Amino acid sequence: MAFSTQxxxxxxxxxxxxxDKPVVASKExxxxxxxxxxxxxxxxxxxxxxxxxxxxxxxxxxPDAVSRIFSTKGRPPDNPLIVHVSSREMLxxxxxxxxxxxRTYEALMKRFWPGPLxxxxxxxxxxxxxxxxxxxxxxxxxxxxxxxxxxxxxxxxAPVAAPSANSSGKPSPTKAAHVYNDLQGKLGxxxxxxxxxxxxxxxxxxxxxxxxxxxxxxxxxxxxxxLERIIREExxxxxxxxxVLVHRRDYSDEAMEQAPTTPGMKYRHYSPxxxxxxxxxxxxxxxxxxxxxxxxFLESLAADTLGLGRPLRLGVLSPFDSLLAPAISSLAISxxxxxxxxLGPVAEPAVSAHRLFDGLLSLDSAxxxxxxxxxIQEEREGLAVMNRVKKAAGDSVWIEV
Numbered sequence: 001m002a003f004s005t006q007x008x009x010x011x012x013x014x015x016x017x018x019x020d021k022p023v024v025a026s027k028e029x030x031x032x033x034x035x036x037x038x039x040x041x042x043x044x045x046x047x048x049x050x051x052x053x054x055x056x057x058x059x060x061x062x063p064d065a066v067s068r069i070f071s072t073k074g075r076p077p078d079n080p081l082i083v084h085v086s087s088r089e090m091l092x093x094x095x096x097x098x099x100x101x102x103r104t105y106e107a108l109m110k111r112f113w114p115g116p117l118x119x120x121x122x123x124x125x126x127x128x129x130x131x132x133x134x135x136x137x138x139x140x141x142x143x144x145x146x147x148x149x150x151x152x153x154x155x156x157x158a159p160v161a162a163p164s165a166n167s168s169g170k171p172s173p174t175k176a177a178h179v180y181n182d183l184q185g186k187l188g189x190x191x192x193x194x195x196x197x198x199x200x201x202x203x204x205x206x207x208x209x210x211x212x213x214x215x216x217x218x219x220x221x222x223x224x225x226x227l228e229r230i231i232r233e234e235x236x237x238x239x240x241x242x243x244v245l246v247h248r249r250d251y252s253d254e255a256m257e258q259a260p261t262t263p264g265m266k267y268r269h270y271s272p273x274x275x276x277x278x279x280x281x282x283x284x285x286x287x288x289x290x291x292x293x294x295x296x297f298l299e300s301l302a303a304d305t306l307g308l309g310r311p312l313r314l315g316v317l318s319p320f321d322s323l324l325a326p327a328i329s330s331l332a333i334s335x336x337x338x339x340x341x342x343l344g345p346v347a348e349p350a351v352s353a354h355r356l357f358d359g360l361l362s363l364d365s366a367x368x369x370x371x372x373x374x375x376i377q378e379e380r381e382g383l384a385v386m387n388r389v390k391k392a393a394g395d396s397v398w399i400e401v
Contacts, residue, residue: 003188007176008032010193012049015147020087022151033148036189037156040065045072047165047179048152049193050144052116052201052221053172053357054179055084055162056187057152060094063129066161070131072186075168080134081161082118082202083141086154091141094159096124104207104214104242107234108227114145116202116221132161142202148193164201165190171270171360171392174199178361199354200384203227213243215251219384221353246383270357270392272364274315276371278393281323281401283375291400294327301370302335308369311337315363317356318374319346323401339366349382356385360392 010033014026024030036046043065045058056072058065060083070077085091088109101109105119123139133139141159144150153160164172165179173179176192183190203220205227207213214227227244235242245251285291302312312335318324320342328338341359344351363371373389376382390396 002185005180005184005187005190007180007190007192008035010049010148010191012147012193015151017147017150017154020089020154022147022154024151029148032189032191033152033155036152036191039189040152040156040158040160043068045069045187046152047176047183047187047190048149048162049146049176049191049196050084050149050162051146051196052144052198053174053196054165054176054190055144055149055160056165056183057084057160057162059156060084060132060159060161061127061129063131066129066131069161069163072183073163073166073168075163077131078134079163079168080136080140081132081163082204083128083132083139084149084153084160084162085141085143086150087143090153090159091143094123094128094139094141095121096127102207103238104212104235107230108205108207109143111230111234112222112226113143114150115143116145116198118142118202118204118218118220120204120206120208120217122208138206138208140204146193146196148191152191169271171272171357171364172201173361174354174357178358181361181365195358197354199357200381200388203384207242212238212240213245216244216246219246219387221381221384223380224383225380249378270360270388271394272360272371272392274364274368274370276360276373276393278389278396279318279324279372279374279399280396281374281399282377285398289398291398293400294324295331295333297397297399298331298333298336302333311335312370313337313339313366313368315366315368315371316340316374317343317359317363317371319343319352319376321346322374322376324374324399327401339363339368343376346376349376349380349385352376352385353381356388 010029011026014029016023045068118140120138128139174196198221203222204218206215378386
């Protein structure tokens, strides 16, 4: 089914909340939200901004509506979805009857909801359709803080399932134009609430294990350091005190990777249409691995594209004050044309997180032949940035700068 896709402007500043109910001062924004709500109840998908990335939403408790998310994105059916709610009362609607929320989860929701934190809860398949959970025993839920997202869910008065609003495997959209360029004709409405503030998907946490520890299944807008701070401030008296464990850093779970409980774990993600190479400039290479001089690597890329009849158009994503930036400017390689998208300062990984997906999509639109991304330190938001970069990159090279 082909749609005439409309982009409807919304003013996030015009939305406020009173007792979880949205108050919308802008007539244009209210009309856009009401139209989008009607589309949701007509079992259609709607794209809308969140503080993380733009989401492709459908009413979560309607299997036919949710199936449109998978068909619109080309998403594998074993890749579960996150359910978005606008209030604690709506959260209760998706949880099993009589379920008691743990003290740990209460502390996390008090601090980070609304916000970029997704929590795993037990699920009742008679309430949440198994198409959302990929037949797993848990459901991922979050309450977005973006006023347009939360207002849409509240006006629809229904939980909304929403992965990123892009074709499966591509970089997640952080602007309405990204969604339009990718999904035009595949949905009716895109709510344009401006650029997303965080720029990377939410942090996903599993706090359901018997040991009481928090397992970060996907790093995101809430950092490991944020989680550890709340444990110190709110839960230090628990015995034992919960630890924060990061998947693939502190533990592994091959069974979960094959049957994931949350998005972003099994499949390669975030890849533009051109090759992406991660340049490892800081971390220590494994024993026996030698670093390649930067100029040697770049000359090999240029040599691979001699048949183009023009210079290699090379997209660069790196902090502007990193090791790579001055090294590139000092190189004289006639067969390379640089298109640089700065990721901000080294000391502010949150800026890199905000600019990463926009950089990948912008360089892709600029018709570069290849994209190189410089690694950043895996701390604070840098952990989430590198999680996405490693999934986007087709290969990694240890570089001597």
